[in-house]
Amino acid sequence: MNFAERLLAWHATHGRHDLPWQVHDPYRVWLSEIMLQQTQVTTVIPYYARFLARFPDVAALASAPLDDVLALWSGLGYYSRARNLHAAAVMVMERFGGAFPADPALLAELPGIGRSTAAAIAAFSFSVRSPILDGNVKRVLARWAGIDGFTGEKAIESRLWQLAQTLLPANAEDMPAYTQAQMDLGATVCTPRKPACLACPVAEDCVARLTGRQHELPTPKPRKPLPQRHTVMLLIRDAEHRLLLERRAPTGIWGGLWCLPEVDSTLTAETTALAQLGLTLQTEPALPDFVHVFTHFRLTVTPLPARAVGIGPLRDTDRLRWFTRAEALSAGIPTPLRRLLA
DNA sequence: AATGCGGGGTA
DNA sequence: TACCCAGCATT
Numbered sequence: 001m002n003f004a005e006r007l008l009a010w011h012a013t014h015g016r017h018d019l020p021w022q023v024h025d026p027y028r029v030w031l032s033e034i035m036l037q038q039t040q041v042t043t044v045i046p047y048y049a050r051f052l053a054r055f056p057d058v059a060a061l062a063s064a065p066l067d068d069v070l071a072l073w074s075g076l077g078y079y080s081r082a083r084n085l086h087a088a089a090v091m092v093m094e095r096f097g098g099a100f101p102a103d104p105a106l107l108a109e110l111p112g113i114g115r116s117t118a119a120a121i122a123a124f125s126f127s128v129r130s131p132i133l134d135g136n137v138k139r140v141l142a143r144w145a146g147i148d149g150f151t152g153e154k155a156i157e158s159r160l161w162q163l164a165q166t167l168l169p170a171n172a173e174d175m176p177a178y179t180q181a182q183m184d185l186g187a188t189v190c191t192p193r194k195p196a197c198l199a200c201p202v203a204e205d206c207v208a209r210l211t212g213r214q215h216e217l218p219t220p221k222p223r224k225p226l227p228q229r230h231t232v233m234l235l236i237r238d239a240e241h242r243l244l245l246e247r248r249a250p251t252g253i254w255g256g257l258w259c260l261p262e263v264d265s266t267l268t269a270e271t272t273a274l275a276q277l278g279l280t281l282q283t284e285p286a287l288p289d290f291v292h293v294f295t296h297f298r299l300t301v302t303p304l305p306a307r308a309v310g311i312g313p314l315r316d317t318d319r320l321r322w323f324t325r326a327e328a329l330s331a332g333i334p335t336p337l338r339r340l341l342a
Numbered sequence: 343a344a345t346g347c348g349g350g351g352t353a
Numbered sequence: 354t355a356c357c358c359a360g361c362a363t364t
Contacts, residue, residue: 023355036359043350043358077348080362114361134359154343183359192357193353253347295354296346335349 002177003144003202004169010201011181016188020048026100026125027058027287030088033058033117034081041187047076059098062089070256070332077335079255084112102126115161123175131164132179133157136186141167142218143190146207151218227297233260235305235340236281242322244277244308245333253294254334258323266304275304277320281306292336303340 001009019041021032031051035044051072055061061069066086073082092100100121101107107118115133122128131137138151141160149156157199169178189196195214197203208217236244246257263272272334273281287303323331329341 038347038360039349039360040351040358075349077350078360080347080358084361112361116360120359132359135357136359152344173354179359187359223355251347255347292348294346294348 003167004174006201007185008169008174008177011021011177011184014188014199015177015181015184020045022124023186024125024176026121028052029121029124030100030113031085033120034112035076037117039076039080043076047072049322058089058092058100061086062093066256067332071330072258074332075335075338079257079332080251083250083256084110087111088113100125102128104128104130120179123179127172127173127175129168129175131161131168132159132182132230133164134183136190137164137182139192139218140182140186140190141278143195143208143214144202145204146211146213146217148217149219150221152221162265164220191320226293227244228300229297230300230302232263232266232302233301234263234269234273235260235287236273236277236279236308238304238308238322242324243328244279245321245323245328245331246277247319247321257332257334258321258328259334259337260303260340261320263304266302269306279308282309290336290340301336 019032021028032044032048035048035051054072055064064086066083069082069086070079073079076082091110092098102122102125104115104118104122105277107113107121108115113121119130119133122130123132130291138157138160141147141163142156145163146164147156147159149263151157151160154211169175185200189200195215197206197209203209208214223320231315234244238244244261246261247341248254248257248259250256261273261277263269263276265272266283269283270281273279284305284307287305289300289302292299292301325341329338333341
């Protein structure tokens with residue numbers, strides 16, 4: 001049996017068959033694929049259920065306010081995914097009349113859908129013969145073919161795409177199961193740490209296993225030490241103990257989410273707030289620092305409580321808004337703020 | 343080609 | 354702590 005045939009046979013008995021998005025509905029497949037970008041299955045499942053209940057089809061999503069989408073995405077991270085999801089839903093309605101195209105090249109024109117996600121949607125929904133190349137597949141193929149070098153590097157990645165294309169099953173109707181089989185093999189057998197080679201359907205001709213290099217491949221990403229950053233976040237309360245939140249710019253960290261106003265220093269907080277927010281503050285002693293780690297830097301946050309005195313009506317209510325604690329918790333806010341409020 | 347972009351699970 | 358996860362967009 002060739003590579004694809006062995007994966008298909010393995011998947012029939014050992015694959016995952018009960019995931020909630022394993023349906024031939026491009027909307028649900030698309031939604032799950034976006035949520036699963038750089039995010040593990042167990043994390044996605046509850047978000048997927050809530051999202052689908054609120055937005056049962058692409059028309060419902062396209063006509064919803066972005067704030068509602070971000071609120072349901074809150075805590076899942078990579079918020080550009082939520083903004084792109086909403087924009088793509090609008091495009092599917094306007095350009096394709098609400099029906100997702102089957103062609104991966106067309107799917108990849110939608111925001112948030114790259115080559116791998118487009119192939120996954122096309123394979124699961126329409127049985128199109130197009131290869132995926134996610135973290136699982138990169139690891140499986142790098143080991144099986146004995147490919148050295150960081151898989152994020154251009155030359156390595158292009159070899160892997162080429163290989164993935166040649167290994168596709170002959171029959172298009174096998175594409176949904178084959179695509180799922182690759183993901184399942186990477187997630188449950190060919191795992192990053194302790195690969196279960198004894199349970200692997202392609203172990204007999206796996207170069208990494210035959211040469212004892214399962215634990216060396218794929219070549220890990222070269223790491224640099226995380227830069228340190230510091231910020232002061234203002235916990236501004238009004239007379240009714242409501243909290244002032246500021247909508248962040250649409251791009252960058254926590255884009256579009258509601259967050260605490262930030263200043264550079266506790267010493268200049270009052271003057272900075274007056275200049276930037278138009279509020280006169282009485283600051284209180286800072287709360288203990290906490291650390292939030294991102295992929296690319298480490299952020300130390302000093303929470304600084306303050307009372308707003310002599311407030312006039314806030315003029316820019318699209319950017320600045322007073323929230324009760326309950327309102328803040330149900331809005332689109334980043335995880336550190338959710339933790340701080342809890 | 344390199345960087346920005348979250349958050350959680352895991353050993 | 355460090356690595357990894359159903360990657361994509363931007364520069």
